[in-house]
Amino acid sequence: DAGVIQSPRHEVTEMGQEVTLRCKPISGHDYLFWYRQTMMRGLELLIYFNNNVPIDDSGMPEDRFSAKMPNASFSTLKIQPSEPRDSAVYFCASSPHSGGVREQYFGPGTRLTVT
Amino acid sequence: TQLLEQSPQFLSIQEGENLTVYCNSSSVFSSLQWYRQEPGEGPVLLVTVVTGGEVKKLKRLTFQFGDARKDSSLHITAAQPGDTGLYLCAGAGETSGSRLTFGEGTQLTVNP
Numbered sequence: 374d375a376g377v378i379q380s381p382r383h384e385v386t387e388m389g390q391e392v393t394l395r396c397k398p399i400s401g402h403d404y405l406f407w408y409r410q411t412m413m414r415g416l417e418l419l420i421y422f423n424n425n426v427p428i429d430d431s432g433m434p435e436d437r438f439s440a441k442m443p444n445a446s447f448s449t450l451k452i453q454p455s456e457p458r459d460s461a462v463y464f465c466a467s468s469p470h471s472g473g474v475r476e477q478y479f480g481p482g483t484r485l486t487v488t
Numbered sequence: 489t490q491l492l493e494q495s496p497q498f499l500s501i502q503e504g505e506n507l508t509v510y511c512n513s514s515s516v517f518s519s520l521q522w523y524r525q526e527p528g529e530g531p532v533l534l535v536t537v538v539t540g541g542e543v544k545k546l547k548r549l550t551f552q553f554g555d556a557r558k559d560s561s562l563h564i565t566a567a568q569p570g571d572t573g574l575y576l577c578a579g580a581g582e583t584s585g586s587r588l589t590f591g592e593g594t595q596l597t598v599n600p
Contacts, residue, residue: 466530
């Protein structure tokens, strides 16, 4: 079975440019999560969706960040305009609906560098 | 806000040694998970514990959930270089919906 797929794996861009990160969750999973990981702050939840609907976006840093999930098999995280402090590894994870246990399956991540 | 504190933050040991990593909180969690992350990859789920006092074993790894469901530990017996990685605990709060609270992680290095 294919796991969570993320693209691109690496992105280097200049400050002010728009960045779009992509994620394909595991088929049949109802939940999709976007995280950001840095050495200073660890793994931070940015936003999560249930059945394609955003449920909690309280972790989104500011208006420069937006996320969409147009269908059950695709989600994007967009940063516009990007800033050097956005440099981090961004992970997408998906989770099946299985009672009260929320086991998450992570993609390989996108390493973003903003210069 | 629920917080999970992991200790130690860094651990460097020799192959064959035993070690324990701790995950503590003042909050009660309905379940707690342990993940391992290797460089350049995403975290991979190792185990989920849901019952206070529960103990689960995965080969040389032993996971325990505290009786009050506020803390957990991971014990590795006879560590091997392949155990090297970042170990993360993550708790599901009783009222936090589907979101997990992650600890900051323990970076383990096992030297041959």
